[in-house]
Amino acid sequence: MRSETGFDPALYDRFPTNEERPPEELKQLEAIWCKPRGWQLLTAVNNNYVGFFYVAAAFLFFLLVGVLALVMRVQLTLPLQGVLPQETYNQFFTMHGTVMMFLFAVPMVEAIGVLLLPQMLAARDLPFPRLSAYAFWAYFVGGLCFFASLFFGLAPDGGWFMYPPYTGMAYSPGINADFWLLGIGFIEISAIAGAIEIIVGVLRTRAPGMTLERMPVYAWAMLVFGVMIVIAFPSVILGTLLLELERAFNWPFFDPTRGGDALLWQHLFWFFGHPEVYIIFLPASGLVSMMVATLARTRLVGHALIVLAFLATGFISFGVWAHHMFTTGMPNLSVGFFSAASMAVSVPAGIQVFSWIATLAIGRPRFNAPTLFLLGGLVTFVIGGLTGVMVAMVPFDWQAHDSYFIVAHLHYVLIGGMVFPMFAGFYYWTPMTSSRPLSERLGKWSFWLTFTGMQLTFMPMHLTGLMGMPRRVYTYLPGREWEVTNVVSTLGAFAMGAGVLVFLIDLARNFRFTTDDDAGNVYGGGTLEWLPTGLYSTRSIPVVKSLEPLWDDPELAENVEAGRYFLPGSATGLRETIVTSPLRAEPQYLQIMPGPSVWPFLAAVMTAGFFILMTIHAYYPSFACGIFAIICVLRWLWDTDRPVGQEVVDVGAGIRLPTYVTGPGSHGWWAMVILLVVIGMIFVMGVFSFLYLYGVQPRFWTKPADLGGLALILPAYGAAGGLALWSRHMLAREATQLWTPGVLFLCGALALAVGIGADIWSWNRSGLSPSASGQGASVYALLSLEAALAFIGLLMAGYLSARNSRGMIVRPRNNSLDLCVLFVAYAAGQGALTAILTRVVGG
Amino acid sequence: MRSWLMLLSGFILWTIHFFALYIAASAFPGQPPSYWLTGLITILCLAGVAFAVMRAKRGDGASGMDRWVRTVALCGLGLSGIAIIWQGLPALIV
Numbered sequence: 001m002r003s004e005t006g007f008d009p010a011l012y013d014r015f016p017t018n019e020e021r022p023p024e025e026l027k028q029l030e031a032i033w034c035k036p037r038g039w040q041l042l043t044a045v046n047n048n049y050v051g052f053f054y055v056a057a058a059f060l061f062f063l064l065v066g067v068l069a070l071v072m073r074v075q076l077t078l079p080l081q082g083v084l085p086q087e088t089y090n091q092f093f094t095m096h097g098t099v100m101m102f103l104f105a106v107p108m109v110e111a112i113g114v115l116l117l118p119q120m121l122a123a124r125d126l127p128f129p130r131l132s133a134y135a136f137w138a139y140f141v142g143g144l145c146f147f148a149s150l151f152f153g154l155a156p157d158g159g160w161f162m163y164p165p166y167t168g169m170a171y172s173p174g175i176n177a178d179f180w181l182l183g184i185g186f187i188e189i190s191a192i193a194g195a196i197e198i199i200v201g202v203l204r205t206r207a208p209g210m211t212l213e214r215m216p217v218y219a220w221a222m223l224v225f226g227v228m229i230v231i232a233f234p235s236v237i238l239g240t241l242l243l244e245l246e247r248a249f250n251w252p253f254f255d256p257t258r259g260g261d262a263l264l265w266q267h268l269f270w271f272f273g274h275p276e277v278y279i280i281f282l283p284a285s286g287l288v289s290m291m292v293a294t295l296a297r298t299r300l301v302g303h304a305l306i307v308l309a310f311l312a313t314g315f316i317s318f319g320v321w322a323h324h325m326f327t328t329g330m331p332n333l334s335v336g337f338f339s340a341a342s343m344a345v346s347v348p349a350g351i352q353v354f355s356w357i358a359t360l361a362i363g364r365p366r367f368n369a370p371t372l373f374l375l376g377g378l379v380t381f382v383i384g385g386l387t388g389v390m391v392a393m394v395p396f397d398w399q400a401h402d403s404y405f406i407v408a409h410l411h412y413v414l415i416g417g418m419v420f421p422m423f424a425g426f427y428y429w430t431p432m433t434s435s436r437p438l439s440e441r442l443g444k445w446s447f448w449l450t451f452t453g454m455q456l457t458f459m460p461m462h463l464t465g466l467m468g469m470p471r472r473v474y475t476y477l478p479g480r481e482w483e484v485t486n487v488v489s490t491l492g493a494f495a496m497g498a499g500v501l502v503f504l505i506d507l508a509r510n511f512r513f514t515t516d517d518d519a520g521n522v523y524g525g526g527t528l529e530w531l532p533t534g535l536y537s538t539r540s541i542p543v544v545k546s547l548e549p550l551w552d553d554p555e556l557a558e559n560v561e562a563g564r565y566f567l568p569g570s571a572t573g574l575r576e577t578i579v580t581s582p583l584r585a586e587p588q589y590l591q592i593m594p595g596p597s598v599w600p601f602l603a604a605v606m607t608a609g610f611f612i613l614m615t616i617h618a619y620y621p622s623f624a625c626g627i628f629a630i631i632c633v634l635r636w637l638w639d640t641d642r643p644v645g646q647e648v649v650d651v652g653a654g655i656r657l658p659t660y661v662t663g664p665g666s667h668g669w670w671a672m673v674i675l676l677v678v679i680g681m682i683f684v685m686g687v688f689s690f691l692y693l694y695g696v697q698p699r700f701w702t703k704p705a706d707l708g709g710l711a712l713i714l715p716a717y718g719a720a721g722g723l724a725l726w727s728r729h730m731l732a733r734e735a736t737q738l739w740t741p742g743v744l745f746l747c748g749a750l751a752l753a754v755g756i757g758a759d760i761w762s763w764n765r766s767g768l769s770p771s772a773s774g775q776g777a778s779v780y781a782l783l784s785l786e787a788a789l790a791f792i793g794l795l796m797a798g799y800l801s802a803r804n805s806r807g808m809i810v811r812p813r814n815n816s817l818d819l820c821v822l823f824v825a826y827a828a829g830q831g832a833l834t835a836i837l838t839r840v841v842g843g
Numbered sequence: 844m845r846s847w848l849m850l851l852s853g854f855i856l857w858t859i860h861f862f863a864l865y866i867a868a869s870a871f872p873g874q875p876p877s878y879w880l881t882g883l884i885t886i887l888c889l890a891g892v893a894f895a896v897m898r899a900k901r902g903d904g905a906s907g908m909d910r911w912v913r914t915v916a917l918c919g920l921g922l923s924g925i926a927i928i929w930q931g932l933p934a935l936i937v
Contacts, residue, residue, distance in 0.1 A: 002909070212846075213911035304911065308918050315854035316926070319861040331872035333881070336933025337864050344926050583846055584908060695869070 007586035012209055012543045014653035016555075016564035025569035026539065032570050033124075033536040035515065036596060043596040045129035046535050048515045050136050051115025052433060057140045058108035064147060065099040066500065068092045073457075073493040076486050079478040089474035090157035091176070095150055097160030098180060101276065102187045103143045105418060106229075109283035110135075110194040112425060113222045115433070117198065119529035120216050122541045123205035124567075124577035125593055126197050127667045130600045130636055135193035137604030142186035145612045149179045156180035159472060161269050162243070164254040164262050169247050175615060181244040182615045186608050188237050195229035196674045198222050204667050205577055206585040207528065208566060210544040216527050217300065220307050221286025224314040225279055230674055231318065232275040234681035239268035242689065242781060251770045251777035253689065259700025259774030263328055264692055268685060270321035277413065278317040278345075282310055284421035285352055288374055291421075291428050292356050293548075294525045295371045296363025302355040303547065309348035309355075316345045326397045335394055342392030349385055353378065369443025370523070373424035376451040380416025384409055387462070402472075405465025408458045415454055423450070423503065431519035432529060435512045442506040449499030456492025460485035526551035532561045540565035540652065541578055544585070571649035572659060578651060579667055589661040590651060592644055599636035603629050634799055641668070641815045642808065662813035672819040676826045679789070683830055686782050687837065693774040694841055700773045701842035709762035713835045716755035720793075721828035723748030724821045732812035741817060742797075742804040748824050749797040752790045755831050759783055763838075775842055782834045789827035796820040846909075849916045852895040853923030860888040860927050878934045885931035892924045 003009060036044040044050065072092050075083040084092060114132055118125050126132055149155040156176045158167040167177045202223045206215065242253045243265065252258035254265050285306075293300040300306070319341040326335055356378060365371050387409040391397045400406060423446070431437040464485040469476060476482055521530040526548025531538045542565045546552040559565065566578055566587070575593040580586055606629035613622035643660040651657050663669060694701060727744035760783050770780035800820055803809050809817055848855075867880035899916050 002907075211908040212850075213908045304915050305918065308915050308922070311851065311854055311915075311919065312922060315851075315858050318858070319865075331868055331877075332937050333868040333873070333877055333933060334865060336937040337861070337868060337930060340930050340933055341861060344929055347922070347926075 004581045004584040005586045005588055011655055015543050016559040017653050021563040021568050029536050029569050032575055042601045043598045045133040045596055047114050047118045047125050048535055050132045051111055052513060054111030054114055054136045058104050058111050061099050061103040061143060065096045068096045070493055070497055073490040077490040078483060079476050081475060086474045091150060091155040093472060094156045094159055101160060102184050105280040106191055107139055109280060113198050116529055117201055117222060118537050119533055120527055121205055122207035122528045122538050124537050126201040127205055128197050130594050130597055131193050131197050134600035134604050135190040137601050138186045138607045139190040141605050142608030146183040154179055164243060164265050178615045181240045182611045185611045188233055191229055192233055192678055195226040196671050199226035199674055200667050200670045203582040204579050206580050207541050207544045208580055208585055208587050210585040212583055214544050214547050217289040217303060217306055218286035220310050221282045224310045225282050228275050228279050228314055230678055231681055232272045234678055235268050235685045236272035238682050238685045239265055252774055253777050259697040261693060261696050264689055266325050270324045274321045275317045278313050281417040282313060284418040287425045288356060288421045291370055291374055291424055292359045294523050296360050296365040298359060298363035301358040305351050306355050309351040312348040316341060320345055323392060326394050327401050339392055339394050343389055346385055346389050353382060369440055369447060370424040370427040372447040373420050376447060377416050377420030380412055380420060384412025384416050388413060400465060402470055403465035404461045404469045404471060407471055408461035411458045428523060431522040433513060433518060435514045435517050435519060436510045437519045437522050438506050438510050442502055446499045446502040449502060450496050453492045453495030453499055456495060457489045460488045531557050539563050540568040566652045568652055571651055572644050572646055587657055589658045590649060591667060594640055597636055599632050603632035606632055643810055662815050662818055666815055668815045668819055672822050686785060690778040693778055697774055701775045702768060704839045704842050705762045705766040707839050710835055712758045713755050714832055716751050716758060717828040717832040720748045720751035720755060721825045723751060724824040728817060728821045731817060742801050745800055746797040749793040752793045752824060752827055756786045756790045759835050779838045786831045786834050793824045793827055846912050849899055850912050852916060853919035856888050856891045857923040857926050860884060861930060881931055881934035885927060888927050892920050896920050
């Protein structure tokens with residue numbers, strides 16, 4: 001067998017070990033990974049707790065906006081109903097869509113990942129537990145505040161996609177739209193934090209021997225999901241920033257009378273918005289692929305093909321965004337390309353569906369609650385997929401666009417593709433986190449009510465739409481023959497609600513959260529999450545030799561529990577996990593993990609406060625929250641990146657691993673590179689906006705700033721990158737005294753500030769203001785992005801200086817310095833590109 | 844990195860093809876160059892697929908994970924080849 005890292009795979013043969021483990025080893029492990037109690041729950045960072053909180057919070061939002069949907073259905077049952085006034089109805093449907101997409105669907109699939117992945121990969125925890133805690137609390141606190149806007153009549157009312165000009169200041173002068181734009185800011189941060197955690201977790205913390213070939217299909221789904229978030233979310237981050245800049249400072253990105261274009265928003269939004277559907281669907285598909293094999297009591301048919309389908313979906317879904325814009329008058333050829341891609345994306349979905357059908361066909365499925373939900377999801381998703389292919393055809397889309405046909409289509413896709421699999425997952429994995437499984441009897445009642453209700457609600461909507469009823473109307477006139485289908489839809493909605501209520505009763509009766517006394521492997525799953533676990537995940541980390549290790553090695557659970565594999569105790573007396581290589585999962589080093597801390601919680605509360613207070617124009621408290629949030633983040637980071645006394649430790653069977661690694665092999669490096677990809681994508685979308693506005697509104701463009709300004713700007717950026725890299729180089733030199741690496745880095749960060757300062761000064765001198773035209777707005781948006789990076793670079797310089805003064809920048813290599821250098825070098829490159837690009841286009 | 848590149852080669856080529864077509868159609872809306880460029884880009888990307896298939900086929904003797912990666916990569920290249928042709932068809936019929 002080939003090796004990826006120099007690790008000898010023959011060493012795996014030493015496991016399971018034979019010798020008895022010392023009795024105090026397990027006690028020490030339990031003490032290190034002890035349970036939080038009372039107020040300590042706010043400081044918990046362990047994935048069992050954070051994952052559970054996350055799932056519960058996402059489900060709470062599902063219930064809250066589900067109730068909104070029922071009220072809307074009552075309003076629409078018959079013509080000219082007066083249950084909801086027009087303005088309130090607008091807020092209801094906007095909140096329903098926004099919360100379902102941003103506060104329920106994406107967080108829920110991320111939450112399930114946080115809960116399941118470490119167990120499935122047999123890692124002690126995800127690699128950045130405090131980041132998980134931060135992501136959860138920012139989402140939860142901010143989400144509650146966002147939802148509460150409804151009670152004050154301040155909820156957004158422009159639809160979940162918030163199209164300008166309707167959401168511009170001219171038509172939405174209140175702060176309702178700002179609640180959407182700033183309110184989901186923290187959700188975007190939270191989603192990206194979670195994605196970084198999941199990508200690094202899947203690639204670097206798999207159990208030894210779990211090669212790509214043996215990686216659970218759910219882990220594949222979550223890997224693609226994470227990458228898709230990293231690519232897609234920057235687009236909506238930029239879009240929301242631009243629209244908020246237009247609303248707050250009159251920068252006309254979307255105002256066609258001043259060189260902007262309202263369609264730019266649609267491009268930015270849907271470049272995120274359509275992949276978002278697959279971001280929600282893929283993890284659910286991963287769950288289904290895991291469950292279907294166990295429930296059919298056979299192996300998954302076409303494992304490799306399903307992985308292929310995930311990868312294909314991940315790519316092709318980025319080529320379909322403009323199918324939401326077929327009616328906007330795009331060039332015919334472009335429309336043809338997007339139509340073709342929209343049909344093509346059904347191929348990987350079809351691969352998955354046929355694999356599941358084949359697995360069920362050759363297996364011996366029992367029709368228990370999770371199987372029913374799974375089958376119900378399959379049927380519903382296929383119907384939604386077929387109507388999706390219908391609306392991918394341009395002539396049909398022109399007829400059905402903005403009608404209830406589309407409402408029916410998207411609910412079939414999302415409920416069939418995500419909600420039913422989620423319920424199946426609840427029934428299937430509850431025994432992993434609860435001391436009692438959920439009830440089969442109540443589960444079946446819940447399924448039949450929700451499934452029947454779903455079909456009754458949304459099947460007639462196809463007809464309602466084809467009969468001409470538009471979306472987003474709060475009422476309609478009698479005599480259009482829409483009454484019958486609307487009455488049926490409302491009855492169906494309440495049947496669905498009853499199904500969810502039965503599920504809640506089941507939860508109340510049977511769900512008892514536990515971390516160490518779970519009901520066990522009720523359905524006979526073959527993957528590692530069904531090993532006996534505590535807060536430390538598995539007692540020892542097994543060597544993985546197949547896709548379903550528990551099916552192929554009946555003694556695995558006993559050997560793992562007896563500590564006969566990797567890391568049977570704590571090698572350093574701290575929380576730790578094994579970091580493995582990305583392809584073949586060969587052990588590389590022992591990661592020391594941070595423990596409970598209040599700082600991620602406080603940072604999250606302050607982050608949410610920053611956004612929410614800014615929305616209600618409480619600027620000083622908002623900035624105070626922002627500053628406190630930064631302080632809290634720095635304080636939480638202060639505890640990290642501290643090498644321990646033992647440089648190399650025994651991780652079992654005499655295999656020794658280092659406890660501190662720097663450079664491209666470290667998990668921190670991977671996280672920083674992913675973060676830079678996020679920033680890079682924001683920049684790319686900013687460049688797209690700049691070029692797009694130039695392309696559609698060239699007559700508004702004036703002569704750009706003088707090219708001569710580059711004579712100062714480019715050397716400054718060159719110095720920034722060079723000095724930062726030099727500081728890393730000099731750290732390895734023990735004798736360096738005068739130009740310490742910290743000073744060099746500080747000079748690099750200052751050079752970055754000089755570069756962006758000179759660029760802004762140069763544009764100011766050119767006479768172009770950001771509110772003058774689309775050109776001004778887009779140029780200053782790019783400059784603002786660079787200024788934000790320079791600000792972070794200066795913060796990093798201060799942080800490194802503080803660590804240096806306490807002797808925490810260890811030689812010859814140090815992760816904190818490495819990551820800051822990477823950031824500043826990237827920022828310098830982006831700054832140089834910004835300066836050149838904005839000067840060569842236009843005029 | 845080479846394994847990832849091989850695994851994703853088909854889809855990377857599809858992505859290049861799609862965005863190149865989008866840029867060409869946007870740069871020359873409704874004009875003949877957008878159609879010629881579509882044909883040219885499609886042929887180049889199909890050549891890329893053929894090249895990647897030949898590279899992947901070289902590892903016929905691989906075993907374990909390498910063989911798995913190669914199999915998925917070849918399936919992906921096949922799928923991408925079809926998708927690229929499909930994606931280029933609008934230039935013939937629109």
